[in-house]
Amino acid sequence: MFKILKRPLFIIPAVLIIGGTGLWFVRSNKPVQYETVTANRRDLVQEVSVTGHVEPTESVDLAFERSGKIASVPVAVGAVVTVGQVLAGLDTSQIVAQLAQSVAALESSRAQLAQYQAAADAQSAKLAELKRGTRPEELAIAQADVTSAQSVLADAQDSLTKVQQKADVDLNNLYSGVSDVLNDAYAKSQDAVTKQTDPMFESDSSASPVLSFTTSNTQARYDAENGRASATTQLAQFLQETQASTASTAQLDAAMHSVANHLNFFLSFLTSVSNALNAATSLSSTDLATYKANINTARTNVTSALTSINTRIQTIDSQRAINDSATTAAQASISSAEHTLASAQAQLALKQAGSTSEQIAAQQAAFSQAQASVASQRAQIKQAEAGVQTIQTQLNSSFIKAPFPGLVTKQDAKIGQIVAQNAPLVSLISASAFKITANIAEADIAKIKVGNHGKVTLDAYGSDVLFQASVTAIDPAETVIDGVPTYTTTFLFDVNDERIKSGMTANIDIETDRRTGVIAVPQRAVQRDDGTGTVRLFKNGAAVPAQVTVGLKGSDGFIEIVNGISEGDAVITAESK
Template sequence: MAVYSKKVLISLAGIGLLAGGILGTLFAKKGGDQASLVAVSRSSVSEVVTLTGQVKALEEVELAFEKTGKVAAIRTVVGKRVAAGEELVRQDSEETYAGFLEAKASLKAAEAKFSELRRGTRLEEIAVEEVKVRNGETALQDSKQALVESVRDAYSKADDAVRNKADQFFSNPRSANPELNFFVYNPELKNSLINGRVILEKKLSDFEAPLPTLTVSNITSMIFLSKETLSLIGFFLNDLSRVVNALSPSPTVSQNTIDGWKADIAAARTNVGTASSNLLSAESAVRGEESALTLAKQQLALSLAGSSPEEIAAEEAAVEQASAKVFNYEVQFAKMTIRAPLAGVVTKIGPHVGEITPAGEIVVTIMSEGAYEIEANVPEVDIGRVKVGDIVSITIDAYSGEIFGGVVALVDPAETIIDGVVNFKVTIRFIGETRPMKSGLTANVQIKTAEKQNVLTLPDVAIIENDEGTFVKQIINGKEVEVPVTLGLRGAEGKVEITAGLKEGDQVLLVGLKTK
């Protein structure tokens, strides 16, 4: 929307009409060679700022979900009038409901445990905790042994990937000076592969050396070496894959051979990736079993020690925490349903049933009925004259010829940049009776920023403004003389206030000239 603002000065055509009207009603020419005169008179002067804006609903809300989710139901349509609190759109809540049930179960468990603590620990319960500790120790030992096997498997896959599948492309691959068996156009890639093979030989040797004596007790130092070696092999195979994938059949190398090479490299990369994943999973399992064992030991210690007042208070807090979790799910349920915050009309619905709506994306827009306002942008050169409470004259393009009343209700304190120009948004409220409005209608507004009654005025076309100052021309002793004057308000109707230099009834020439 193009937005503009200017002081309302009478147009050249309007000036001509005004001058003609003044000449026709107040003065007469003698013989066609006498200059036209106009007398200083008292009248009112109004200064306005003219803008173009848009009609908007007095209250319009854009509603969105706080979390991403799938739309399960839409209970309204565009154009429907809705009441405050009415359900509009609902997200799928099955997963949240499952969490809610789990939270309720946790709450019941916490309440039961709280009651148990208050009752005290039974011998049977202590025996159960002791079994948990023993089981935890066994599980931890098993997970550590599985980690040892994962390291051994990682070496096996790493050795196969490099010394079997990759070395078929090298001469003297395990030496300090391996060479590729085919030409590589990219010298950097070639050097990377050769240097990588040398480095991997050292890494594989370091990896292999401690394997015969590898046990649960000395596994820790091997984990980092395993990860590092697998990572280096992954980069190495990526580079080698680029080279092999770029090969073309030749008299010495058939397409079947190239396809076999590609399959070997792909298998090696898959095996190395699997080894890395298995190693991480085994390491994570050890940490999990360590945590579980620690927890079991702590629980046994608690059972043996009995319940202290502090522990009872802590379990009571756990009940409250579980209760809060249940409440949190109830809140989440509420947030998964968008309800109308006000009575109005639905003007926009974004998604369809089954679509995923991102968090914060506008889903429904509701506009209040019956009350509208106008938003317009005032350039910074005029904003100093506009203030809250200024009276506004409004015309709507859709209602040609009709004039509505309004008042400036808000002037934004922060600027709005439009096409690189600083503007300030103002909000105008209708006053008095209006016609039926629609959001988006174009509104032409004139903000009355100042008005003076019964002041000395002249037509704008009687004023001369140049680098030397502001003047009018009077006939004094038969000669045209420039008389300096001081101006006040410039009115929208082409009048200018004279604050000094002339008195009521003084006549001046209607020069119709501005040289400034």
């Protein structure tokens, strides 16, 4: 049994060696199999693919150039506006009044210049007459001029009287209602303090009133109780002022300003009570709601009274300014008429007395003085024109206007809001023209130049919807992103399309170069080295290396062969056994 098993131990290795040697011999003699392509002519396109974002070609944040109270907001977010359209406006009532007053003063100055110029012309003519000598008919004319100047002066004096009378009437009309305004303010203040807040205090008429409820806001409690004690004194003073304010306009003015202070105090007192109510801990919901309603009623009434007082003060001040301007103009007319009369009388006297060398010299001086008055008045006109221009500039700065046609993307302006100067409120972007900005790596930027065209797809619409765009700008300064230098490149859509929206993600394939009808092979068939390369041609059943010069690398996987092979050559791309 042992002998039978021992023999196969020597036979098995020998069989394995013979079998392996035969398999190697068979495989080593199997021919190499090559995969080839034919070198053909084709069109190559080189593209750079980048991703960017759609932006408006123009965008701006707008603000008022001065502070003020917003009076109008004619457009909302999403509105399409034209260039120059008003987007928001401030209250301009005071500026408009100032402008009207400045324009009136300018017109008055111009009228006075005309008068001064006329006087200067008269002095010039008189000087000429003195030098020429007096004739009888000239004496008659001079006398007529004096008579006319006297009439003009009388008319100017009468006009001043009428202007002053009208000014007094206008002011008296305004002051006649002041007492009613003061009494109304007192009534509303008394109602607010003694009626509306009465349930909220104990011993409210004493020197130490106490809140009738508990509150966790100790400061508000302190302010409210002290305010109620002071309110009693303030009401007493208020009543005395309204009863003693009927003697003169000065007393009425003082009373109105004092009453305004009282009303502001009452508003502060009501605020303290409101703060205490907001932290009340011992009131039922019904009582709390009633007390809060009382406070709101009191506030509304006192605020209304304060508005009436302030409005009346502003109206009176405005009327005084108008009266002063009219009186000044009337007085200027009298001065001019007096000047004209004096000139006419002097001219008549000269003509009657005849001309002497001294008179001629004096008239020469008078003429020079008249010319100086004209020059001075012209300087005043320039100053008045500058004042009008300044106020006009302030009026223009009261409006935010669209600097270009576009779409409103932000509108934070609210009517009644008090805004600061240069605080951005409105944002505007161009409505139709959009651009794409993308950061292109330094490896690709050298291929791109201004004017290159590209195909664009937007993520919002998928790859089937194509848009066309062109390179319009390349930032010369690099932007480093994740340690890689990139260059911000701007594209402009060739055609405006309403589907394009700001902020969309854009994918751009930029055509950077093109070759038509060139010999090309797959890039994997070429071993490249600095513009040259090597390919293997399949000739006579064997691989033959060939040196080639390569050109444009296409985006489809093919590369241009400038020279080294011919059209129709079989180029090896892979091999196997």
